[in-house]
Amino acid sequence: MRATEISIGRRFAVAFDHGEEFFEALDAFCRESGVRAGSITFIGGFSRARLVGTCGPLKSPERPLWEEIEVETLEVLGSGTLAWDAENDRVAPHIHVSAGLKADSADGRTSHLLGATVQFVTELAIEEWASPVVTRKRIPDLYDVPLLTFEQEG
Secondary structure, eight states: OOOOOOEEEEEEEEEEETTOBHHHHHHHHHHHHTOOSEEEEEEEEEEEEEEEOOSSOOSOTTSOOOOEEEEEEEEEEEEEEEEEETTTTEEEEEEEEEEEEGGGTTEEEEEEEEEEEEEEEEEEEEEEEEESEEEEEEEGGGTTEEEEEEEOOO
């Protein structure tokens, strides 16, 4: 386990508008406001979304799945974390969603969000983590999965 006390910074209410690409809008918000780490929760709609998933059997259930599925016309509830990716000089989000497919009796999907287009509006609450520095580093011995890392300053 890794743990640290977090100093909370600013809190934001953000609304992404119809047609915006979710991760592009999130990146723009983080750049404009200077947010480098934090937590995020949101509700809204997506006209389409790409989620981690497969329609076939898992080849190796103990390994991460890098395949994706695309779903359309969703109502979503999501949350995740934001950490700094120093290598790419940007925020690295890790977000999961639970989504109801409107055209399929609100049948649900829950997975890691890879991309989405906002339908009507998506409303976010973002809480900035002011310290310590929080990064997301890939771990080669763990299938190259990027893990949250806390770096003490000084």
